[in-house]
Amino acid sequence: MSISEKSIVSRSEDLLEASMEDSLALMSIEKGSYYGLNPVGKEIWENIDKPISVINLIDLLLTKFNIDKETCQKETIAFLGKLEIREIISISKP
Numbered sequence: 001m002s003i004s005e006k007s008i009v010s011r012s013e014d015l016l017e018a019s020m021e022d023s024l025a026l027m028s029i030e031k032g033s034y035y036g037l038n039p040v041g042k043e044i045w046e047n048i049d050k051p052i053s054v055i056n057l058i059d060l061l062l063t064k065f066n067i068d069k070e071t072c073q074k075e076t077i078a079f080l081g082k083l084e085i086r087e088i089i090s091i092s093k094p
Contacts (some may be wrong), residue, residue, distance in 0.1 A: 003077050003084065005055040008092045011048045015088060028088065035088070036089065044079060048089065054080065 003009075005047045024042040026035040037045055040061070047060055059071050065072070083089040 003054060003080050003091055005053070005058070005073065005077075006094050007054050007080075008051045008094055009047060009048050009054060009057065009080055009088055010051040010081065011083075012088045014091070017045075026088065031087075033086070035086070040075075041079065051092075053094065 003086070012028075014028065014030060016029065016072070018025045018027075019042075021044065022039040024028040024045055026037065026045070027033070028035075043061065043064060044057065047057055054077065060074050061067070061072055061076060062069060067075075081088065084091055
C-alpha cells in the first residue's frame with residue numbers, strides 16, 4: 001500500500017521490545033527477526049502505539065528534532081515503508 005500523509009499507521013503488537021538508552025531493539029519471535037531502531041526510529045515507534053495519521057506523526061517529530069518539514073516527511077514515509085515491508089506496522093487509509 002502506498003503511504004501518504006493521510007495514511008493511518010499503527011504498530012504490530014506481536015513484537016518484543018527492549019529499550020537501550022536512546023535506541024530500541026525489536027524482535028519478532030514468529031519471524032525470527034531482529035530490528036534495531038535509532039533515536040528517531042524509536043520516537044516513531046513510541047508514537048505509533050495507537051493509530052496515528054502520518055501528518056500528525058510528522059508534526060510530532062518536528063517538535064522533537066531539528067529538521068525541516070520536507071526532509072522529515074520524506075524520511076518518515078520512507079522509514080514507515082520499510083516497516084510495512086517487514087510487516088511490523090499496519091497502514092490504512094482514513
